[in-house]
Amino acid sequence: MARRTGSADLPLHGGRVPAWLGQRMSTLGAIICQAIVHHYSRDExxxxxxxxxWFQSFGAVMGMxxxxxxxxxxxxxxxxRGLAPLESELGxxxxxxxxxxxxxxPDELRNLGxxxxxxxxxxxxxxxxxxxxxSAAVQDGFDLYLHGFIVTDDGHWTVVQQGMNGDKRQARRYHWHSDDVADFVDAPHSAIDGPAQGEIINLTDKRATRSRLAQLDLLADHGPDRVADHYAELVARPTAQPLLPHLVMPAHHDVRSSDVFVRRLHGTLAAAAERGPVDFPDLLLTPGVGARTVQSLAMVAEVVHGAPYRFQDPARFSLAHGGKDRHPNPVPIKVYDETIRVLKSxxxxxxxxxxxxxxxxxxxxxxxxxxxxTADGPSLEAFxxxxREVSPLVGGRSVFGWEEDVAGQRKVDRG
Structure with missing residues (x-):
């Protein structure tokens, strides 16, 4: 039977992913996939x-x-893009x-078959x-515009699709997993992510079984004239909603202390400082870059090995490689590329x-x-x-340009 893992509020953003980041995301995403398959399995x-x-954290660690x-x-x-050259190897x-x-x-799936x-x-x-x-059985005010179907050679699959509510500038993401689907119209979702929109018609909910059957019985036995009366009876008997984890993605773009489990950040920083010199001696060759890369590797390692409960603060993973819009900081290109090099090796x-x-x-x-x-460390704001201070030294880049140029322009403006 499918299980719902929760919901999330996702604000809509405009703009495009620049090519310099999109290419790196493809490379890093493929390497993380290979590491997970190596340690666990492709089904995992x-x-x-x-x-x-996990999905939101995965995107954040890649610089989105x-x-x-x-x-x-x-x-x-x-x-x-990243897995296309590896299809035969990974399946x-x-x-x-x-x-x-x-x-x-449909055409892609038939050709693969x-x-x-x-x-x-x-x-x-x-x-x-x-x-x-x-789009039909779950009427929640969102129009589907994205459908991603990820399938393995043995026919197992996951679907991630997303709907948009343009008026409210919000999106809802839907997750499916073939191993959890016993019935396409009886609680099939792994999760439904997105902002609550008041009353939602969800005929796939387990609690809607009687409703689905009743609709057929009403039309067969009573005709359309009795439908309104029976509907009024159903509305008068509300069913308690189960409590599920709810990930609220705030409207603010900057990363704040309230968005991050700071003690986990401190643990990551402490581990990078202690294990880095022991496990990665050959990496620490580039002054000002190598040690910082180990911090990013620690966050990537958690994406590979972490249990689901550790991804309740996706903002923390944006600290690995920053963000294209300078939040929490510009993407450190030198660190990003070194992370890719280490993982690829x-x-x-x-x-x-x-x-x-x-x-x-x-x-x-x-x-x-x-x-x-037990670890302690700088506040999130200080980190x-x-x-941002060292961003020009590590190739900081955003949609606004190279951080060195942006910082230089600020000096000119202030002058």
Missing amino acids: FLRRLSHPF DWHSSGITTSVIGALK IHVCGGRGKQSRRT DRIGFDGVALTRASRLVAKVD AVHKAKLGRDEELGALRRLDHQARELER IARE
């Missing part, structure tokens, strides 16, 4: 994608806006996407049913049976969890201020 990667808290609905489009797009395929790409999903051997027709039906359920060696570097990342994550109980 699908399971992670179906968890809304930590709280916005744009993470959905950018993550699906990055995975589609993971990303179909669909935004707008016109979503409508190509012919090439790989799974039942493309059945998967195409699943894709269409998922879209129909979230670790994954490559792991394929050859040498797990030392991937093992070091695992130890880094374990140490962070141990130290967060972000320091990141």
Whole structure:
């Protein structure tokens, strides 16, 4: 049976992902996928994608806006580009996407079925049913505009799709997972993410079974004249709603202390300081960059190994590689590229049976969890201020340009 893992409020953001970030997101997303498949399985990667808290953190650690609905489009797009050359090796395929790409999903699935051997027709039906359920059976005021279908060679799949309410500048993301779906019209969602919109018609809810059957009985036995009377009776008997985790993504763009579990940040920083010199001696060669990279690696390691409960503060993962809009700080290109280099080397060696570097990342994550109980460190505001101060030295870049140029222009303006 499907389980709901919660909901989240996602503000709509305009703009596009710049090419310099999109390319890096594709590379880093693919490497993280490979690491998860290596340590766990490709089915585990699908399971992670179906968890809304992890999905938001995954996008944040790749440098996207930590709280916005744009993470959905950018993550699906990055995975589609990054995993395409690895399809044969990993057995993971990303179909669909935004707008016109979503409508190509059936053709992509049928072609994959012919090439790989799974039942493309059945998967195409699943894709269409998922879209129909979230657009017709769940009437919550959001129009679907994105449909991402991630499928493995053995026919297991996860769907991430998103709807928009333009009037309220809000989005809702829907997660599905094939291993959890027993019935497409009986509580099929892993989660429904997005802002509450008052009364929502959800005929897929477990509690709506009687309603679905009653609709057929009403039309068959009583005709349309009795429908209004029975509806009034149902409304008069409200059903208690279950309590589920609810991730509220605020409207403010900056990262604040209230958005982050600071003790976990302190644990990450302490682990990077202690394990870095031990596990990554060859990395600490570039002054001002190497040690900072270990901090990013510690956050990436948590995305690879962390349990679901650790992703309740996606903002914390934006501290790994900043954000394209300078929140919490510009993307440190030198750090980002060094992170990719280290992870790529670790994954490559792991394929050859040498797990030392991937093992070091695992130890880094374990140490962070141990130290967060006792570690102390700078306030979040002080940490972000320091990141912005050194941003020109680590290749800070945002949609506004290179931080060195932006900082120089500010000096001119002040003068």
